[in-house]
Amino acid sequence: MTLFIQLMFSGLALGSDYALIALGFTIIFKASEVINFAQGEFLLVGTFVVSTAMFSWRLGFFPAVLLGMGVTVLIGVIFERVVLRRMIGRPPFTIIMVTIGLDVLLLTAVTILVGSNSPGAPAPFDIVSAITVGGVKFGLNALASIVITILICVALYAFLRYTRYGLAMRATAIDQEAARAMGIRISTVYALAWGISGAIATIGGVFLAAGAGNPVFDVGLGQGALVAFPAIILGGLDSIPGAVVGGVVIGLVYVLTQGYEASGFLGVNFHTISPYLVMILVLLIRPYGLFGTRKVERI
Amino acid sequence: MTSVAQTPLLAVRDITVRFAGLTALSEVSFDVLPGELFAIIGPNGAGKTSLFNVLSRVYRPVAGQVTFEGRDLLRLRTDQIVGAGIARTFQNLGQFPYTPVLDYLLLGRHSRMRSGIMRGGVYVGLAAAEERENRAYCLRLLALLGLEPYRDRPLGSLPFGLQKRADLARALATQPRLLLLDEPVAGMGLEESQDLAAIMLDVREQLGITQILVEHDMAMVMGIADRVLVLDFGRVIAQGTPAETQADPSVIRAYLGEEQVDANTGG
Amino acid sequence: MSAPGPVGSSAPVAALLGLPRSSRSRALALVGAILLALIFLFGGDGWVSILDFTMVAAIAALGLNVLSGYAGQISLGIAFFMGIGAYTAAWLGGSPPQLPGDPAGLGLSFVIWLPASGIVAAFIGALIGPTALRLKGFYLGIVTLALVFIGQYLFINLRVITGGQQGRFNFPAPTIGDFSFASPNPIFGVQLTTNQCFFLPLLPLLALVAVFIANIARSRPGRAWQAVRDNETAAAIMGINLFEAKIGAFVLSSFLAGTAGALDASLSGIATPGTWSLLLSIQFIAAILIGGVASVWGSILGAAFVFAIPTALNTFSLLPQNASSTGISSGDLSAIFYGLLIIVFLLFEPAGIIGLARRIRTANQRIETRRKGGETTTATTTAVASSEREPQLDVERMDLTRRADAPQ
Numbered sequence: 001m002t003l004f005i006q007l008m009f010s011g012l013a014l015g016s017d018y019a020l021i022a023l024g025f026t027i028i029f030k031a032s033e034v035i036n037f038a039q040g041e042f043l044l045v046g047t048f049v050v051s052t053a054m055f056s057w058r059l060g061f062f063p064a065v066l067l068g069m070g071v072t073v074l075i076g077v078i079f080e081r082v083v084l085r086r087m088i089g090r091p092p093f094t095i096i097m098v099t100i101g102l103d104v105l106l107l108t109a110v111t112i113l114v115g116s117n118s119p120g121a122p123a124p125f126d127i128v129s130a131i132t133v134g135g136v137k138f139g140l141n142a143l144a145s146i147v148i149t150i151l152i153c154v155a156l157y158a159f160l161r162y163t164r165y166g167l168a169m170r171a172t173a174i175d176q177e178a179a180r181a182m183g184i185r186i187s188t189v190y191a192l193a194w195g196i197s198g199a200i201a202t203i204g205g206v207f208l209a210a211g212a213g214n215p216v217f218d219v220g221l222g223q224g225a226l227v228a229f230p231a232i233i234l235g236g237l238d239s240i241p242g243a244v245v246g247g248v249v250i251g252l253v254y255v256l257t258q259g260y261e262a263s264g265f266l267g268v269n270f271h272t273i274s275p276y277l278v279m280i281l282v283l284l285i286r287p288y289g290l291f292g293t294r295k296v297e298r299i
Numbered sequence: 300m301t302s303v304a305q306t307p308l309l310a311v312r313d314i315t316v317r318f319a320g321l322t323a324l325s326e327v328s329f330d331v332l333p334g335e336l337f338a339i340i341g342p343n344g345a346g347k348t349s350l351f352n353v354l355s356r357v358y359r360p361v362a363g364q365v366t367f368e369g370r371d372l373l374r375l376r377t378d379q380i381v382g383a384g385i386a387r388t389f390q391n392l393g394q395f396p397y398t399p400v401l402d403y404l405l406l407g408r409h410s411r412m413r414s415g416i417m418r419g420g421v422y423v424g425l426a427a428a429e430e431r432e433n434r435a436y437c438l439r440l441l442a443l444l445g446l447e448p449y450r451d452r453p454l455g456s457l458p459f460g461l462q463k464r465a466d467l468a469r470a471l472a473t474q475p476r477l478l479l480l481d482e483p484v485a486g487m488g489l490e491e492s493q494d495l496a497a498i499m500l501d502v503r504e505q506l507g508i509t510q511i512l513v514e515h516d517m518a519m520v521m522g523i524a525d526r527v528l529v530l531d532f533g534r535v536i537a538q539g540t541p542a543e544t545q546a547d548p549s550v551i552r553a554y555l556g557e558e559q560v561d562a563n564t565g566g
Numbered sequence: 567m568s569a570p571g572p573v574g575s576s577a578p579v580a581a582l583l584g585l586p587r588s589s590r591s592r593a594l595a596l597v598g599a600i601l602l603a604l605i606f607l608f609g610g611d612g613w614v615s616i617l618d619f620t621m622v623a624a625i626a627a628l629g630l631n632v633l634s635g636y637a638g639q640i641s642l643g644i645a646f647f648m649g650i651g652a653y654t655a656a657w658l659g660g661s662p663p664q665l666p667g668d669p670a671g672l673g674l675s676f677v678i679w680l681p682a683s684g685i686v687a688a689f690i691g692a693l694i695g696p697t698a699l700r701l702k703g704f705y706l707g708i709v710t711l712a713l714v715f716i717g718q719y720l721f722i723n724l725r726v727i728t729g730g731q732q733g734r735f736n737f738p739a740p741t742i743g744d745f746s747f748a749s750p751n752p753i754f755g756v757q758l759t760t761n762q763c764f765f766l767p768l769l770p771l772l773a774l775v776a777v778f779i780a781n782i783a784r785s786r787p788g789r790a791w792q793a794v795r796d797n798e799t800a801a802a803i804m805g806i807n808l809f810e811a812k813i814g815a816f817v818l819s820s821f822l823a824g825t826a827g828a829l830d831a832s833l834s835g836i837a838t839p840g841t842w843s844l845l846l847s848i849q850f851i852a853a854i855l856i857g858g859v860a861s862v863w864g865s866i867l868g869a870a871f872v873f874a875i876p877t878a879l880n881t882f883s884l885l886p887q888n889a890s891s892t893g894i895s896s897g898d899l900s901a902i903f904y905g906l907l908i909i910v911f912l913l914f915e916p917a918g919i920i921g922l923a924r925r926i927r928t929a930n931q932r933i934e935t936r937r938k939g940g941e942t943t944t945a946t947t948t949a950v951a952s953s954e955r956e957p958q959l960d961v962e963r964m965d966l967t968r969r970a971d972a973p974q
Contacts, residue, residue, distance in 0.1 A: 035704045086913055092703045093640055094912055097855055100848060101908030108901040223844070229708045237704070267723035268731075276712035280697075283709065287701055355803050381805030394797035405786075406793055410805035414786040416814050422781035430785055473805065 002135045007259040008252070013142030014211055015251020016149035020204030021228035022235065022243035023156070024197040029237050030173040031193035033092070034084060037099040039201060040222035041106035046072040046202025047122065047209050048110050051217045055119040064122060068202040075106070076198035077191050085187070103222075111219050118217045123210030145207035152200065153244060160240075165192055173238070227254065230279035235291050242291030250275045308333045308509050309354075309477060314363035316349055316533075323349040324360070324533045331477070336503050337511045338520040338541075341530035342553055347513040348390060350530070351481050354511075355380050355387050367477065381410045386475035390482045390513075392462045396455025400446060400465050403454055404437035407472030437472055444468050444498070460491040467498065471508075478502065480512040484519055492516070496523050517554075521545060529553065590927070606765055612881045614761040616874050621768045622829045623869040625775050627853045628862065629822030632779060634851070635860040636788060637815035638795025640703060642847045643710030644823045646717035649842030650690055651683035651824025652831035657727045658682055659738025659832075668736070669729040676740035680828060687824020688817045695816040699809070702798075714844050721839035733838030737831055740767065748832070764833055771829075772866075775822065780862045791815055792860065849873070852904040856911055858920030867919050876900035 021039065028036045036042075046068040053064035079102055087095055121127070125140035132138070160166035165188070171179040172189045180186055209221055231250040235242025258271035282290060307330035316324040324346045331337045339347050352358040354365065356377040365372040367383060375383060386407070395403060412433055414426040441447050444464055454462055463483060470478060480499070484492040496519055502508050514520045520527060521541040529537040529544055531553040537544045544550055605613050630644045659679035660671025698709050721728045728734060739748025747763045782788045790811045793801040802808050831837040853872040858864020879896035915921045 035707075083909055083913060090916075091638075093634075093638060094916060096640060096704060096707060097851065098909055098912045100851060101855075101905050101912065104848060104852070104901055104905030104908065108898050108905060112898050112902075226711065226844075229711065233705065233708055267719070269719055269722060273712070273716050273719045276715055280709060280712060283701060283705065284697065287705070357799060357803065376807070377799075377802035378805050378807045380803070387803055389800060389803075394800040395793065396796075398792070398796070402789055406789055406801075406804050406806070409786060409790060412786045416782060416787050416818055419782040419785035419787045420778040422785060426781070426785045469804070 003259065005136050007255050009136065009138060010142065010259075011252035011255035012248065013139070013145050013251070014208075014255055015248035016146045017204055017208045017211055017247075018228050018231045018251045019149055019244040019247025020152065020200050020207070021225050022231040022247040023152070023240065024200045024204065025228065025232045026235070026237065026240055026243040027156075027197045027200075028193050029232075030240070031169055032080075032084070032190050035092070035096050035099065035237075036197070037096055038079075038103035038106055039197070039228070040225035041103050041110070042072050042076065042198055042201035043205030043208065043225045044110050044219070044222035045075065045106050046198070047205035047221055048114065048119075048217065050122040050202065050206055051119045051209075054122050061122065061124050065202065065206060068206070069199045072198035072202045073195045074198075076194035076201075080190050080194040084190070107219075107222055114217065114219055118219075121209045121212070121214055121217050122206050124206075125210075127210060127213055127215060139211075141207065141210040145211060148203065148207065149244075152203070156196075156240070165189075169193065227275050230275040233279050233289050234282055236289030239289075239291035242289065245291070246289075250278070253278050305332050307331060308335075308368060309511075310364075310366045311350075311354075312364045312366075314350070314353055314360045314365065316346075316353060316358050316360050322533055323358075324353070324530075326363070327530070327533070327535055328363075329528050329535065329538060331509060331511060333509055334503065334507055335509055335525045336499065336523060337509070338524035338527045339511065339513045339530060340515070340517065340520055340527060341536075343515075344532075345530040345553075346533040347530055348481060349533075351387065351479055351513055354385065354479060378410075381473050381475070384476040385479065386470035386473040386477075387479040388463075388466045388470045388481055388483060390485065392459070392466060393455065397453050399451050399453055400457070401434070401437055401441065401450040403465055404440060404469050404472045405433060407469035408433045408437065410473060437468075440468050440472055460487050460494075463487065463491075463495070464498075467495075471502070475508060478508050478510045480510060480514075482513055482515060484514070484516055492519060499523060602769070606762060611759045611761050613878075614759065614765055616877050616881065618761050618764045618768055618833055619830070619877065620870050620874040621765075621772045622826050622833060623850075623853070623873040624772055624866040625829070626823050626826035627850055627857070627865040627869040628775055628779055629819040629826065630850045631854045631860065631862075631865045632782075632791075632822070633815045633819035635854050635858075635865075636783060636795065637791040637812060639699065639812060639815065640707040641710045641819070642707055642844065642851070643713040644819075644850050645842040645844065645846040646710075646713040647687045647691065647820045647823035648827030648830065648846070649717050649721055649837075649839075650687045650820075651827030652837045652842070653721065653724075653728050654683040654686040654824065655679045655738060655828035655831055656734055656736075656837060660734065661736045669734045670726050671736060671738075674738075676738060676832075679738055680740065680825065683828035684821040684825035687827070688821035691817045691820025692813070695813045696809075699812045699816060711844065711847075714842070714847060717842055718839050721842065728837070728839065731839060733836055733841075735836050737835045737837070739832060740764075748835070768829070776862050776866065783860070783862070787811070787814060795860075849904075852908055854918075856904060856907050856918055858918030859916070861918070861920040864918050864920040871919070872900070872904055875903075 021043065024039050024042070025036060028034055028039075048068075049071045050061075050064045050068035053059040053067050054061060059067065083098060083102075084095070087098060123141050124144050127139075127141060129141075130137040130139045131143075158166075160170055168179065168184045169189050169192060171182065171184055172186060176186060179189075205221060205225070208225065209218065212218065212221075212224070227250060228247065231246035232243055233246070234249060235244070235246030253274050254271050257266075257274040261267075261270045309331040311330070312328050314324055314327045315322065327346070327350060329337075339350060341347055349358060353360050354372070356372070356375060356379075360373070367385060370383060372380070372383065372385075380387075395406075398406070412429055414429055418424075418426045438447070438450070441450055444467070446461065446465055446468060449457055449461060449465070454465060457465065467480075467483065483499070484495055487495065499510060499512070500523060503510060512520070512524070524541055526539065527537075527541050527544045528535060529547070529550050531549075536549045536553060537547040539547075602617070605617060609617075626644060626648060629647075630641065633639050633641050657670060658672050658674045659676060660669065661673050662671050663669065694713070698706055701709060722731050739746050741747065745751055747767060748760055749763070750760055751758055751763050753766075790801070790806045791814075793804065793806055794808055794811045798808055801811075827842070830841075849872050850869075853868035854865055855868070856871055857866070857868020876896045876899070879899070911918055915925070917924065
């Protein structure tokens, strides 16, 4: 039972990281119908900047995170402005591919910059610090990631619901032409979406790295973030609550299978595929995810 | 005028289509007789294209039957419709901007050709013979429609009127017995429209192909159609010869209403 | 983007064999052939090895181009199917286990394991296809991404066949009688290296695959794929069975990937689960995007670009000295390069290197025709049409020319 509670907690913590990553995808998709394949590497870049700022430049955790967010926001906005803006109206295939190009670029850039001497992994608290209640260890970083995710969700909800720009984003997501006709500047909405998504990516990346318990910065972080794909598919690409629910579910599935696979009959590393198996199962039943909307064919 | 005993080529009975609570078509029924040039008209959003999408099995009606030559159309998949003898032109072009005109016509021959991956890959022999025959067929069709000079041009590089004509050629290449024309003259100039109307009359007189056209352009419809079906808000509001429907008060009301809508939205 | 089929060729035999038709491209092909021969004979084993691996990669790139380039179905799963092919070959052709822990091997001939590796991959493709292809665009991309991870899991865990995490080494080499393609051999008195031996069957195999796909592209199934790629609903309305078109592309693509995987493993003599990773899939996507989507030559050029250049840089230490000391590997350098090129090509020339070449060629032609005073090509096309055997079809009854003169 202790093991189960422990795993549920870890799953929730990891799930909240995935929820953040999934949110990044969904915000961009809702605003501009672009699937950003490079989202995982946004995490990597952001976390790398935070890590470098903390360990090489001796900045505090919060200034470092702000700096990391600044960099990912900048990359996102520039990429949208310079590349994606010119690709409006191209087939989705082409647009996905161009983000794969960005993915390769960012990953390689970080790989080269890291070189052979990896900096430490950034985290708000020491990675071993935890509160123990009844034999269950509640890691401080894990607790922080759950709290921060909830705060971000609330902030995002408030932003979309009560601000002018949030309203503009929602309107654009529903009907771009109509939004344009109402005087909404679509380019601002796109930039906003990429900016928010970039900022969330850095936060998600830092917690994902901290949660992994690896004291050293890991270039494979972006690859690990790919598990957010099953999360957004589970939730349906265009649903923000779906992204959060999907992220948490996938986090739980991942951690629970990891915790119980020690029994051995499923072989090594079964947890690396369990999220995908869950996703395939869901897609068999609902091809547009649990919360996604089906489109009517037009001809 | 038309004889009562004649069996219809296409019989549509009580077709109803709904999307998420919105009723696009409501209990639509009509018959199309062999050799007829049948027009479906109605204001924007009346359900004309939805009706075509039912006939080409893109939309699934919640109720009703469609029979073509005594065959239940609703049992077929979208891609089997062409094989059943019904071809359709597209209202909006631009789906295949890079396809050369001749290849586009060959797509029309698709259901009449047999080569699969193995035959196509080997090419020599069966596939080559089939290609040669069908290319020849399409080239003659291109020549008949005056499209010969454009055979290797990508569709997207042609002026709109020629694209429409190439699309009609592609539909004719399937050798249909029923041709569905989705707003064939929309966006065309007067001269181009008249050319196309002339082709449609020729297709009927010389090939005996039955045609259903969905059209916005009242003048054109009244000029060439044998019979007209008027839709408004997904319902049939009138059916008959052009003269009969033109005089129908409910039709006049529907169109007056539409003009107001047009004026409000700016076209 | 769609490859225009050779229409009314002046040399039907050349067209049937898929040979280049214009004198310019014939000259190019000749130069290419001479270059290949020179590398083969005098280039040294290192270069021949690079050629071999590039040809294997080109077969897989052709496979991916069938599915993604021609049929427009996004796939990140090519590495998975290559892995399936590699381990099938290893199991069927590998030597039987000597020690208790050794992976299984049946020791069969390459006449069996080479086609079998393709067929097993195709079979698995046929099993997965119907489910995967119900999904569109991004969803399909993610399901094929899942395949790569599922593959990694299987390749690590199915030790009896794969040898587990560290992979397996007892790889089959194609042999005919006493002649092994994987060891130095004399041919007609000339001593050939291993890589030169491998080159001999690989080149015709690649040529065969290339011609096969070029032929499909210009006939019924290829046209259907491209129509499905451009607009599924419209394609279905035109009478194309979407499922048949997509599953055909999926199975053929899997077959080619499996074959390439088997050849790759046989050539390198080792297969580890890490080889068949997401990175490999992305490299193949880069290859077809840079080389040319929906183009046979594009697949080959793209494979050379992505796979040959980094190896060449490595093998011959062509990197500047200071670059290697700062820890930039040739792999990183080429990744930066192709990552950037994907973006640049998609922005400015979506048809890749081939599109670039085509554009230069038409620009040249335009300059030439302007110089000659602008001849039109309609004369030749009508001649071809009238020389064809004319089956009696009902359009014959129609005379539309009177009214339907094309507006000029």
